[in-house]
Amino acid sequence: MIAFKDFHPIKGILGSPWIGFGNFEQFFNSIYxxxxxxxTILLSLYSLLWGFPVPILFALLLNELREGLFKKSVQTISYLPHFISIVVVVGMIVNFTSIQSGVINQMLAWFGVxxxxxLSEPGWFRTIFVSSSIWQGFGWGSIIYLxxxxxxxxQLYEAAEIDGASRWRKMWHITLPCLVPTIVILLILNAGSLMEVGYEKIILLYNPTTYExxxxxxxxxxRQGIEKADYSYSAAIGLFNNIINMILLLSVNRISKKMTETSLW
Structure with a gap:
């Protein structure tokens, strides 16, 4: 209701004047x-395009390792970044990319760059955001595939081995096809949250020079709802965002059901 009203906390939700789609029109006509x-779309698509396959590949490669200390160590190390606070991750990014003492710039200096x-260059923001998200989540994301x-x-592997199939053939013709239903379900869920970019990390990373x-x-x-206290306007934008996510989720689920016979319902 707040999205369709000119909300004033003193008047309350019911007492605030009704303005219909005024907040939505203001957003659609905004220069922003x-x-x-x-x-939003580019960051989500880049994260999906580069980040979605990495846990799958990691799980396939990890599955090929023999049971032992090395495999367990690799698994443990890959899971650890998931448990690091976003604030700490952003602090690490800031330190590594520092123009004065950052490791990356020091390495570039060795090559005369x-x-x-x-963090002040708009062109680098998406690369930093997506790559750090992949690093933080690929190990944890591989658990469901494992x-x-x-x-x-x-018995499928045993039969394939009797037929002379190599480890690559078994992975390509047995492991990967058996993972398809899981991959499809997770892809549907990811597509349903395409417009929901992790704003916590962006808020900590961005600044006015990288708004572009x-x-x-x-x-x-x-910024509109918390910093400027424009509750109606921010609620309308949030509602619009959630409606788009719902449409995407329903559409991808319907397409998947027709093409692969795998869906959420």
Missing amino acids: FWRLMKN QPISF AAISGIDQ TADVISTFVY
Whole structure:
């Protein structure tokens, strides 16, 4: 209801005047609308395009390792970044990319490259955001695929080995096809949250110089609703964002059900 009203805390939700789609029209006509849509979609697509396959590949490769100390160590190390606070991760990024003492700029200096102010350059923001998200989540994301792999009938591998199949052939023709239902379900869930970019990390990383590529719908809602206390306007933007996510979820689920016979319902 707040999204369709000119909300005033003193008057309350019911006492605030009704303005219909006024807040939505204000957002659609805003000079920031297309920038916010573009940044939100691009960050989500890049994260999905580069980040979604990595846990799958990691799980497949990890499955090929023999049981032992090395495999357990690799698993443990890959899970650890998931438990690091976003604030700490951002602090690490800031330190590594520092123009004065950052490790990355020091390495570039060895090759005669001038220091780069990564966090002040709009062109670098998406690369930093996506790559750090992949590093933080690929190990934890591989757990569900490893669980699915452990449920594959071992007789399939034994039969393939009798037929002379190599480890690559067994992975390509047995492991990967058996993972397809799990992959499809997770892809549907990811597509359903395409417009929900992790705003916590963006808020900690971005600044006015990188708004051009970093500002997304969720961070705009934060600034309008929390910093400027424009509750009706921010609620309308958030509602619009959630409706788009719902449409995407229903659409991808319907397409998946027709093409692969795998869906959420």
